[in-house]
Amino acid sequence: MQKETLLKEPVNLIITGVGGQGNILVSEIVAQTGCRQEWNVVVGESYGLSQRGGAVSSHVRLFQHQEYGPIIPIGEADVILGFEPLEAARQVVDYGHKNTCLIINSHPVYPIGVLRGKNKYPSLDLLFKKLREMVAEVLIIPATKLASQLGETVVQNVVMVGALAGSGCLPFRADTFIEVIKKVVPPKVRTLNEKAFYLGLEEAQKIKSLKSL
Amino acid sequence: MKVSPKGAPQLKEEVFEPGLCTACGGCVGYCPYIKAAADRVAMIYPCNCEEGQCYQVCPRTLTDLPFFRAQVFGERALEFNKFNQDSLEAVLGVCRALYFARAGAAAGSFQGQYGGVTTSLMRYVLATGKIDGALLVGGKPAQPRPVLATTIQQVEACTGSKYAAFPTLSMLYQPTQNLSSLGLVGRPCQVTALRKMQQVKAGAAGQVKLAIGLFCFWSLGPEFIPWLIEMGLGLIDKMDVTVDEVLFQKGEEVIRQNLAEIRSFIKPSCQLCYDPVAELADLAVGSTEYEADWNTLIVRSQAGENLVKEALQQDILEVKPYPKERLPLLKQAVLTKKQRVLQALKAEKENNRVGYLNLSPAEINFYLKL
């Protein structure tokens, strides 16, 4: 396998969402893919009470020369992969910079305070507009909708992995992702996850090509 | 009708917190916030509703009595001269007739309280299809339970006074199995709550066609039943209260206790009630304090009068004139209660603590001067 050079050292990726959205599986897939492409990887997970509806985030750092700790410094995330708009935006506040590439599943998961009518969930149009003004690239992926086409909304996380591959933000190869996905998901849902991956990949490529027109 | 644009927060402040809840059940079961367990009623979570049905139906919030008298008694309410010092009605409320009454020969046999008027009338209206369900309190005095009786047997199983305040009105919020006309036997506060519920079309209140109010000078709070059980009286069949004694009957055995023993269980809200004879009921029924086998019966509404007439014809009921010499005693008993409460309420009102004093100053002064 040919080793590709990272554009910078380290490359910092944040994967974020809500407990139960499959954050850790995706950080595993991304990190394993990094390993297969012969980069060094460290992942820091924040999943204290993750199954209890709280926010979850994984910091994935890729590097070649020296070793890094598991937490990305403030303002240094190069890519933010968000399974939920609010949580993606929250990570931008802390970790985003002008050149951050943001890939967001547009499907909101309402916090309990919003469900209870105590807080207001921002309008997605306004939120995305604001994010576009702040960072270099924002890709909005209807990942939950795409996943529901496969009959399983739970694979929105793998649709988002596909979108990450299709975004071209990071020098990951689609075939490496597929190798890893095949390895880490149970055999009976392999095909489903592969399909989900390609749905996301194509969606991201489509958006990119429309933009470049 | 005078209404207050108030809701649960005020109900909590004006009724629950000062201990004025009568456990009528009028606010229980409609929403998820006010719950009852046996004879206890509590607000378990703030609902944040600023204008709420619970406040409107509560018998301890502002109650526009003249309005409800007009609603229940129609034309007859206009004749009602409450400021005539000599009038019996000024003290007893609208009164088409006043009798000593008891179950008639055709009523059959059952173990009622005193003359068994309530049970025989309820059995009769159910049997004749005038109503198809009756809201009653069943069980023995130490295990009261709300009953929606649809058969005569069920009515009979509910005979006898319970003395513990039980929130039966909550049954009006439960599915009533396609019952179209209901009857209620309740305490005066429950009759008031029923009228208020009918006004705001709460639950199945509109289906209640007959309300028999029981004379009630006080009822007992939730600590009473645990006390009964502790005293080894958990299985008594019947209970009665005389001027200075409580009688607990278990089979043939009668256990006597000084009335003072149970006085501490009287609900604080009863100490502030000035309607001991169910002024908004169709019929009001109580003891005679004179002849043990008879009840006092006040016929109040047109519907009540019609029913009594029919019951007399069918020999379901037997009446005799209210003894002249007993009248001043009855009047005085009711008046004393009213005066004591109004005096207290007036003081409370000045402290601005109780929201339910709903009589005009003129009316209050009239009673206090009687």
Add this chain to the structure above:
Amino acid sequence: MGWQDIVREEPGKQVLLNGNEAMARGALEAGVHFVSAYPGSPSSEVTGVLAQVSKNFNFYVEWSVNEIVALEGAAGASFAGLRALCTMKADGLNVAYDFLTSMNLGGCRGGLVLVVADDPFGHSSLKEYDSRFLAAAAWVPVLEPSTVQEARDMVKWAFALSEQIKGPVIVRSVTRISHSRGIVTLKAMKQMAQEADFKPTQQFHTFARFHQEVRERLKQVEELFAVSPFNFSFGPEKADLTVFTCGTGWLYTKEALFSLQLEDQIKIVRPGTPFPLPKQFILGHLSGTKKVVFIEETRPFLEEKVLALYALHSENLSQIKFYGKATGHVAGLRGPECGEMNTDIVREVLARLTGRPYHASAAPLTKEEKKSLQALLPPRDYVLCPGCPHRASFWVVKSALALEGNNGMVIGDIGCYSMGAMETGFNLFNTLHCMGASAGIANGLSKLQSYGFKQPVVAMVGDSTFYHAVIPALINGRWNKANYLCIVLDNGVTAMTGHQPHPGSGKNAVGEEAEVISIEEVAKSLGFMVKVSDPFRYTEAIHDVLKLIRMPGLKILILRQPCALVANREQKRRKVVVRQELCRGDACGCMRFCTRVWGCPANVWDKKHEVAAIDPAICVGCGVCIELCPAGAIVWEGND
């Protein structure tokens, strides 16, 4: 994922493991024979993964009833000459501490290693604290890894060290080791065959006269540490400014130095063996430096030890100015002397001390941009899972106490249901402390009647907590005529830490069928009045709570329903739907009870129609909201 890699027999192979998996691998490479633990984040996966793979190797693994029992079991194995591992979270070390301090005096035989995982910042704990202080107070040597790979290396070496010194060794992990993934180069796994033997002539006793022996043992450890490759430095031989760092601080400091381009000016000293302090190693690096910065997680342990050492040797050393957590110069997010480290904290301190500004490689967002974005974002609070039986139990108790009417107190305990202290648990708990504290506090409160305390007291404990720490408190209560209601929330597993089995689960750590130690049988045998209720049957459960509260003495009510996450995996869901035409929504008589108050995430608000709805993707079909809906609008599918 990880478990497939940790059993690989491919020395030299690089695999991605999290810290807990790496430590499990370290134990395998050391040829561990006996593993015992009580689960607790962030430590649980060490034993969890070893339980998964134990059959491949034929070593013994158990989930123990609590940490002290776990450690005692591990010590038994060690006395018989076997290698034993005992894992726990920092809070668990307190539970095991009585035995640890005793056993350390008499020493042990086969390698006995404790992995203690601290949780700086309290990501998944009620408190954070630093187990190095406890280890030092117990005179037990501590190894502190900085990376996932080193965590493996240290656990592996700890067994050899323990055997050499004939005493237990602690490996201190933290959340950012245990829950980080990194690349580990596999080494060979040791052959397991070993006969357990404990000769009648062998003795392991605890007597005060052994203290000097332990002191000698620590001296021996210090000599071993003096030459340990786990203590190293990085950067220039001589530097005016030296950073002393432990654990995770090592990589944060390195990154900070590189990003400030200070790597040729500042020296990093990284002792991997903070207790006993490798004195000569430290003194060598203190010599010739002018400023010392301490970077370590939680409390200033290394800092205090080094400061004491400096005080003893100051005449041979030049004047040094110290900067650390104790001095207040290094502060975590919540201030000095607590919390986690990260690169930003280190960089800020070093930039301040050197005057070297930091220039990020990418243009940062402006403060205004961040502020205006932040203003749009509502918080996301923790919430009990959809269909969680604890939500129903909390609502039952909340309702019952309101109906009881005497301002009843609810004394909470540790588990998922600790969320009874949060909004999702209706802010029900009056107190919340540690495993088992509820029953003990309730004992005390219920004895205060003669001082005028007449409120009813309800203790709420989990099933796993019941076995772990509640039983002695209950016995105490019965003996001393306490008067309260103890409610056991029985969901069948140790849910909070990842659904490990417990004595009531009918399974053991490795998945074999096991004896069920029934909570009600235990309670009955102790003479308690016991009732089992279903928290999903709201009205009946309230009735039971009220009835039991009124009864004199100490009573036990078991509210039993399986954890919703387990039930959801095992049972077919019944579908719940909303008859929207019946929903009262924001009107009197409801006021959005299901979404506003009940707060199950599956109860959602259909904004367009202004009525309640069910999110079918997450509803587990418990049906509790069907009973609670005042309008009868929530129904089983098919009943609409």
